[in-house]
Amino acid sequence: MxxxxxxxxxxxxxxxxxxxxxxxxxxxxxxTPSAAMPAPASAPMSAAPASGAMSAGVxxxxxxxxxxxxxxxxxxxxxxxxxxxxxxVATAASTNPLLSTLVTAVGKVPGLADTLxxxxxxxxFAPYNGAFDAVKSQIGAPAFxxxxxxxxxxxxxxxxxxxxQRYDAQGLVAAGTTTELSGGTLKIGGTAQAPTITDGKxxxxxxxxxxxxxxxxxxxxxxxxxxxAS
Numbered sequence: 001m002x003x004x005x006x007x008x009x010x011x012x013x014x015x016x017x018x019x020x021x022x023x024x025x026x027x028x029x030x031x032t033p034s035a036a037m038p039a040p041a042s043a044p045m046s047a048a049p050a051s052g053a054m055s056a057g058v059x060x061x062x063x064x065x066x067x068x069x070x071x072x073x074x075x076x077x078x079x080x081x082x083x084x085x086x087x088x089v090a091t092a093a094s095t096n097p098l099l100s101t102l103v104t105a106v107g108k109v110p111g112l113a114d115t116l117x118x119x120x121x122x123x124x125f126a127p128y129n130g131a132f133d134a135v136k137s138q139i140g141a142p143a144f145x146x147x148x149x150x151x152x153x154x155x156x157x158x159x160x161x162x163x164x165q166r167y168d169a170q171g172l173v174a175a176g177t178t179t180e181l182s183g184g185t186l187k188i189g190g191t192a193q194a195p196t197i198t199d200g201k202x203x204x205x206x207x208x209x210x211x212x213x214x215x216x217x218x219x220x221x222x223x224x225x226x227x228x229a230s
Contacts, residue, residue, distance in 0.1 A: 057123065057166030057218050059211040061085065065169070065193065068128070068208035068221060071098060081212065088117035089124055089217035098209070098221055101132040102158075108148050109155045121166035122217045123178070125186075125197055127225045128208055135225050160184050160199075160228050166218055169195050169210050184228040197222060200229030 061081045073079040073095075084092035090106060090113035093099045106112050116122070136144040147153055159181040167175065170192040178186045189204070190196040197220075198204045205224035212219040 056121065057168045057171050059168050059213045059218055061213065063168065063211040064209065065211060066207050066209035066221070068098065072096065072209065085213050086215055089122070089214045089219060090116040092214040093126060093219070098128045099126050101129045102126055105148060105154060106158060109151050109158065112155060112158065116162070117216070119164070119216055123163040123165065123167045123172070124217050124219045125161045125205070125226060126219055126221050127161070128221050128223060131223055131225045156182055161226055168218055169207070182228065186226065195220070197226065199226040201227045203227060
């Protein structure tokens with residue numbers, strides 16, 4: 001990510017924090033998402049990550065874990081692990097049914113999808129659809145739609161979910177903290193089998209499906225939208 005984009009993202013995050021604080025009327029953003037993730041009918045990939053996760057944060061399908069992984073399309077269908085693995089991260093996410101709201105948000109920022117696809121080795125914390133529903137419920141539909149229409153603010157928020165280094169779950173927990181493309185930080189807790197991500201406001205997200213491999217990123221689907229410190 002180039003320096004001008006990073007500086008713009010940092011400025012956008014400051015504006016976004018003020019906007020969300022003003023719209024929330026004191027409501028806590030750490031509340032449970034309004035639409036809880038339903039339990040998968042079957043979760044063949046919900047076990048702990050395999051010990052054979054490759055170095056430099058690169059994972060394979062065998063390393064994928066989490067309670068929502070069974071909701072991904074199976075086999076070679078669009079959005080499946082087999083289909084996403086060879087694709088760059090934004091392209092891969094575009095077919096993932098858990099991430100349709102995130103994909104819509106990325107599409108609102110011209111060039112952002114291409115920028116993400118062109119990164120060499122990144123980690124992406126990808127809020128599932130219900131996480132965005134929770135933000136919409138918290139700040140109200142008009143404010144949420146205004147956020148989606150504000151390219152600078154939205155770019156800053158989304159860049160807070162991207163780490164310019166590739167980690168698997170074990171590497172994240174070992175690191176303890178990550179510095180985002182926007183310049184903000186996140187605190188990593190839990191275990192490699194159940195990592196947690198705490199944002200700048202102290203809200204903690206859980207991993208719904210982690211260690212998802214794409215050609216240039218390792219993806220962790222999470223249950224909250226991460227917010228930077230004010």
